[in-house]
Amino acid sequence: MSIFNPEKALRDLSKTPVILQTILQGVDQRQAVSAHDGAGGWNVVEIVGHLNDYDGIFIERTQAMLNGDAPELNSYDQNELVREHGYATQNLADVLASYLSRRSTFIDLLSGLSPEQWERTAIHPAWGSITLLQQAINATLHDVNHIEQVIKALKD
Numbered sequence: 001m002s003i004f005n006p007e008k009a010l011r012d013l014s015k016t017p018v019i020l021q022t023i024l025q026g027v028d029q030r031q032a033v034s035a036h037d038g039a040g041g042w043n044v045v046e047i048v049g050h051l052n053d054y055d056g057i058f059i060e061r062t063q064a065m066l067n068g069d070a071p072e073l074n075s076y077d078q079n080e081l082v083r084e085h086g087y088a089t090q091n092l093a094d095v096l097a098s099y100l101s102r103r104s105t106f107i108d109l110l111s112g113l114s115p116e117q118w119e120r121t122a123i124h125p126a127w128g129s130i131t132l133l134q135q136a137i138n139a140t141l142h143d144v145n146h147i148e149q150v151i152k153a154l155k156d
Contacts, residue, residue, distance in 0.1 A: 006118050009136040010110060016143040017103050020048070023150055024096065032092040037153040042082065047150050048095045049087025050078060051143065055102035058139050062109055065122045065132050075125035110136060 024032075024044070032044040042050065057076060064071045082088070087095060110132075118133045130138075 004133065004137055006110070006113065006115075006133060006136070009133060009140065010107060012140040013103070013107055013110070013136065013143075016051075016140070016147065017100050019147055020051075020096070020099075020150070023147065023154070024048075024092070027092065027154065029092055031154070033089065035153040035156070037149045038156075041153070042149070043088060044150055044153050045090055045092050045095055046082050046087045047146050047153065048092065048099055049085060049090065050082055051146055052095055052099035052102055053078075053081045053085065054139070054142060055099060055106050058135065059102065059106050059109060061122060061135060062106070062132060065120045065135070066113075066117060068122075070121045070123060070129070072123045073125060106139075 027035075027044065032048075035044050036042065037047070053076075057074075061073050064073065113132070118131065118136075120132045121129050122132075122135075124130045124135075
């Protein structure tokens with residue numbers, strides 16, 4: 001068995017909601033809007049909003065990979081999505097609840113896949129051919145980057 005496998009991907013994807021909820025425990029709306037990860041960086045609500053956006057993208061990409069043969073995946077401008085969706089001023093609790101719901105949907109979608117489905121491919125705009133398993137593992141690495149960003153914002 002490979003070190004990178006569906007069981008590990010699913011286990012790690014389920015950890016982020018727990019970690020994020022723990023970090024955000026006791027963080028009020030004022031703090032979530034004012035805490036940034038550096039000059040010109042995102043505030044905590046924007047970071048959680050970004051995680052929420054990307055879980056929607058991961059779900060969309062997973063469905064495309066399951067329903068098509070090596071589909072070309074869309075490219076997204078993460079900064080544009082943050083502005084477009086106006087996360088800077090949204091309610092942290094609402095954005096977090098949406099993220100938790102999307103993550104649950106993403107995990108549910110992946111949980112029933114066969115070994116063959118985990119190996120389905122797509123063409124990523126930056127990385128070329130990727131498998132569904134690689135996308136799921138990338139989602140967990142994406143989580144780690146943004147959890148660190150939340151911690152940094154709240155620490156400063």
